[in-house]
Amino acid sequence: MKIIRAKDYYDMSRKAANIISAQVIMKPNAVLGLATGGTPVGTYKQLIEWYNKGDIDFSSVTTINLDEYRGLPRDHEQSYWYFMHENFFNFVNVQEENIFVPDGANPDSEAACKAYDQVIHKAGGIDLQLLGIGTDGHIGFNEPGSAFELETHCVDLTDETIKSNQRFFGEGEEVPKQAYTMGIKTIMQARKVLMVANGEDKAEILKKAFEGPVTPAVQASILQMHPDFTLVADEAALSLLDL
Ligand code: GLP
Numbered sequence: 001m002k003i004i005r006a007k008d009y010y011d012m013s014r015k016a017a018n019i020i021s022a023q024v025i026m027k028p029n030a031v032l033g034l035a036t037g038g039t040p041v042g043t044y045k046q047l048i049e050w051y052n053k054g055d056i057d058f059s060s061v062t063t064i065n066l067d068e069y070r071g072l073p074r075d076h077e078q079s080y081w082y083f084m085h086e087n088f089f090n091f092v093n094v095q096e097e098n099i100f101v102p103d104g105a106n107p108d109s110e111a112a113c114k115a116y117d118q119v120i121h122k123a124g125g126i127d128l129q130l131l132g133i134g135t136d137g138h139i140g141f142n143e144p145g146s147a148f149e150l151e152t153h154c155v156d157l158t159d160e161t162i163k164s165n166q167r168f169f170g171e172g173e174e175v176p177k178q179a180y181t182m183g184i185k186t187i188m189q190a191r192k193v194l195m196v197a198n199g200e201d202k203a204e205i206l207k208k209a210f211e212g213p214v215t216p217a218v219q220a221s222i223l224q225m226h227p228d229f230t231l232v233a234d235e236a237a238l239s240l241l242d243l
Pocket of ligand 1: 066133139
């Protein structure tokens with residue numbers, strides 16, 4: 001694995017956006033695996049800026065998002081479909097038919113997850129997977145203890161995840177308790193994996209994930225075994241690592 005130290009959130013976002021740009025320049029019809037959460041928003045902002053300058057073209061790119069809340073339709077303001085449009089897709093030229101997010105509105109979890117695996121396989125797999133990390137080490141919505149062998153599946157969110165994602169929901173609005181997520185197997189099959197992390201809140205989990213043992217208890221730790229994994233993190237998030 002490669003660790004790239006960034007000065008701060010802005011620097012982390014620009015470095016990550018540079019890596020994604022390079023991927024799209026090298027392969028204009030790249031398949032990008034995308035992530036939600038607060039961390040990648042700055043990366044998307046930077047990519048939008050470069051798109052507006054004419055430096056990057058997403059017209060042939062396919063995007064496949066990591067996860068979606070089960071029970072939220074696309075037009076729900078807290079759905080990840082909505083989030084991705086508000087923070088990225090509405091501002092660049094990714095073709096709508098090339099955008100994929102698990103179908104949170106499909107109550108049949110088996111069918112929804114199987115259909116999503118088919119989308120990924122049909123696209124030829126993911127060239128570059130962008131990831132954030134939850135404070136319990138989750139990637140996508142793969143919560144501690146999940147089997148590393150899983151492809152897209154339905155998960156019960158942990159109390160820690162529900163609590164930490166409450167900030168995106170309005171007061172009194174309930175965070176869904178389940179989600180559809182790409183599994184660790186899916187993520188590990190991506191040809192390149194890029195994680196962004198910032199702030200001292202992430203320092204402890206980065207230490208565990210990347211300087212501790214590979215264990216399902218810390219899902220992100222499996223990335224130590226990925227042949228092309230890059231972590232771009234700011235100084236606060238890297239503060240506990242020995243490096
Ligand atoms: C959610 C997403 C993850 C994301 C995590 C961390 O749980 N499913 O993909 O990595 O939040 O979010 P943040 O970047 O806001 O810390």
